[in-house]
Amino acid sequence: PQPNPQVGAAVKAADRAHVFHSWSAQELIDPLAVAGAEGAYFWDYDGRRYLDFTSGLVYTNIGYQHPKVVAAIQEQAARMTTFAPAFAVEARSEAARLIAERTPGDLDKIFFTNGGADAVEHAVRMARLHTGRPKVLSAYRSYHGGTQQAVNLTGDPRRWASDSGTAGVVHFWAPFLYRSRFYAETEEQECARALEHLETTIAFEGPSTVAAIVLETIPGTAGIMVPPAGYLAGVRELCDTYGIVLILDEVMAGFGRTGAWFAADLFRVVPDLMTFAKGVNSGYVPLGGVAISQKIAETFARRPYPGGLTYSGHPLACAAAVATIEVMAQEGVVENAARLGAELIGPGLRELAERHPSVGEVRGTGMFWALELVRDRETREPLVPYHATGEANAPMAAFGAAAKAHGLWPFINMNRTHVVPPCNLTEAEAKEGLAALDAALSVADEYTR
Numbered sequence: 001p002q003p004n005p006q007v008g009a010a011v012k013a014a015d016r017a018h019v020f021h022s023w024s025a026q027e028l029i030d031p032l033a034v035a036g037a038e039g040a041y042f043w044d045y046d047g048r049r050y051l052d053f054t055s056g057l058v059y060t061n062i063g064y065q066h067p068k069v070v071a072a073i074q075e076q077a078a079r080m081t082t083f084a085p086a087f088a089v090e091a092r093s094e095a096a097r098l099i100a101e102r103t104p105g106d107l108d109k110i111f112f113t114n115g116g117a118d119a120v121e122h123a124v125r126m127a128r129l130h131t132g133r134p135k136v137l138s139a140y141r142s143y144h145g146g147t148q149q150a151v152n153l154t155g156d157p158r159r160w161a162s163d164s165g166t167a168g169v170v171h172f173w174a175p176f177l178y179r180s181r182f183y184a185e186t187e188e189q190e191c192a193r194a195l196e197h198l199e200t201t202i203a204f205e206g207p208s209t210v211a212a213i214v215l216e217t218i219p220g221t222a223g224i225m226v227p228p229a230g231y232l233a234g235v236r237e238l239c240d241t242y243g244i245v246l247i248l249d250e251v252m253a254g255f256g257r258t259g260a261w262f263a264a265d266l267f268r269v270v271p272d273l274m275t276f277a278k279g280v281n282s283g284y285v286p287l288g289g290v291a292i293s294q295k296i297a298e299t300f301a302r303r304p305y306p307g308g309l310t311y312s313g314h315p316l317a318c319a320a321a322v323a324t325i326e327v328m329a330q331e332g333v334v335e336n337a338a339r340l341g342a343e344l345i346g347p348g349l350r351e352l353a354e355r356h357p358s359v360g361e362v363r364g365t366g367m368f369w370a371l372e373l374v375r376d377r378e379t380r381e382p383l384v385p386y387h388a389t390g391e392a393n394a395p396m397a398a399f400g401a402a403a404k405a406h407g408l409w410p411f412i413n414m415n416r417t418h419v420v421p422p423c424n425l426t427e428a429e430a431k432e433g434l435a436a437l438d439a440a441l442s443v444a445d446e447y448t449r
């Protein structure tokens with residue numbers, strides 16, 4: 001398409017006049033007007049093209065505008081755009097079947113929601129009703145969504161403004177060796193001490209008061225901390241011991257992101273409830289859900305589940321999910337994420353870390369990587385303070401601007417950049433992105449001591 005700055009200016013002007021943006025001080029933002037997108041790229045109205053290493057908000061796992069998924073949405077729109085949730089509808093039935101075939105263990109019933117936060121809300125409600133207990137434990141350094149219960153589960157500053165103090169949530173520390181809360185020096189120590197801390201938290205909170213433990217299988221926005229071997233199995237064991245429901249949140253980690261269909265597969269752990277959204281249909285139409293184990297499904301076999309949504313299992317969203325899952329299977333998208341992560345992106349990022357003093361740690365798997373940027377590798381002082389804004393955030397802003405100047409759209413959260421491109425990225429695109437990161441990290445290096 002030809003660049004068209006005039007249209008871009010009109011799009012931007014209407015946005016600035018009328019669109020109220022998420023998580024933002026409305027007058028301090030400057031959203032880019034986007035003209036189009038395809039595969040791993042998008043472009044603006046001035047004809048500038050960017051390689052998208054964010055997958056939107058880590059959800060376009062098969063890239064933008066996959067022709068087979070676009071066609072499936074068009075076909076569904078022509079046949080049956082929508083239908084109420086109480087009916088059996090082909091696209092919905094088929095999406096549920098394909099998801100249940102891939103979810104771990106006996107998670108064979110699917111409750112559809114509109115996105116990730118409401119999936120988490122419903123999972124917690126199911127756990128409370130199943131156990132008859134009030135409280136939920138979740139981790140610091142986590143994100144579970146923007147609605148009231150989900151944001152109260154969240155363990156980052158996005159919770160603060162909505163923290164009611166009455167959400168029935170208790171936070172604990174999950175393992176993160178690079179910034180260990182447990183004075184650990186090895187993954188084994190971190191794992192054992194994090195489990196001991198969790199068991200003590202359960203004991204002091206009172207096991208009979210705890211309905212669920214909610215964990216991102218691999219925490220995403222909070223920093224892509226791959227848990228040490230044995231941690232999630234240990235959490236599973238604690239849940240079994242104390243009759244607590246294990247909810248794994250795979251809204252970001254699910255559907256190929258980690259190089260497996262679900263991150264839980266990497267650790268051979270089966271939760272009682274698992275939330276998903278994003279990658280289920282690459283976000284082409286909003287969709288999320290809860291995969292439910294036999295045990296919890298039985299609780300609602302003869303007793304109504306008190307919850308629902310007008311758009312639960314919306315046919316357009318479900319048709320997009322069916323096509324996305326078929327594309328992922330046919331095109332080996334999950335395998336591509338695993339292979340490219342292990343053979344090219346992981347090694348490429350480690351090589352960058354050797355040359356750039358601003359990189360404190362590289363961690364991740366599949367198409368799910370984080371670079372922890374630091375002022376000083378010895379002290380591990382973050383490149384910007386926790387929750388920095390304005391001048392204090394200047395080094396990360398400079399890093400981001402440099403990446404964009406080199407044609408890469410980076411994911412930035414606090415002192416980290418995440419490398420989370422589409423799971424069907426090509427080798428050439430991966431190399432292009434690594435080269436742009438190389439250039440941008442040279443700017444970050446200028447802020448090291």
Ligand code: PLP
Pocket residue numbers: 057114115116117118120143144145146216220221249250251252253277278288
């Ligand atoms: N859970 C996790 C792990 C997420 O990463 C997100 C979104 O980033 C959510 C829940 C919330 O999903 P949504 O924004 O679709 O409500």
